[in-house]
Amino acid sequence: MIASGNDFADLVDALRDHTAAITSLVATLAPEVPDLVGTDHVARRLGVSRQWVGTMAERGDIPRDCIAPKVSAGGRIWKFHRDRIDAWLREREEG
Numbered sequence: 001m002i003a004s005g006n007d008f009a010d011l012v013d014a015l016r017d018h019t020a021a022i023t024s025l026v027a028t029l030a031p032e033v034p035d036l037v038g039t040d041h042v043a044r045r046l047g048v049s050r051q052w053v054g055t056m057a058e059r060g061d062i063p064r065d066c067i068a069p070k071v072s073a074g075g076r077i078w079k080f081h082r083d084r085i086d087a088w089l090r091e092r093e094e095g
Contacts, residue, residue, distance in 0.1 A: 036068050036079045045089045054078050063088055 039050035042062075046053070056062050057078050066088050068079040 035082055037082045037085065038080070039078050041082075042080060042085060042089070046092075 039053040039057075042053045043050045053062075054076065057067055058076075062080070062085070066080050066084040068081055
C-alpha cells in the first residue's frame with residue numbers, strides 16, 4: 001500500500017509535534033549550563049557572601065581571565081566564565 005500525500009503530511013506534522021515535545025523535555029531534565037555565572041555561584045562554592053566575591057574580584061584575588069567583561073550602569077556586575085572559574089575553584093579546593 002502506498003501512502004497518499006495527506007498521510008505523508010500528517011506523518012510530518014506528528015513528527016514535528018513529537019520533536020517539539022522531546023526538545024521541551026530535554027530542556028527541562030537537562031538544562032544547558034550557562035557560559036557565564038554570577039557572584040552567587042562563586043560565593044556558594046567558597047562559602048562567602050556575594051559582596052565578598054566582588055571584593056575579591058576588585059582586589060585581584062580572582063584571576064582576571066576568569067572574569068567576564070560586564071558592567072552595569074549603576075556599578076560593577078561581576079560575571080565569570082563558568083569553565084575558568086570552576087577550574088580555579090577546583091584548584092583552590094584541592095590545593
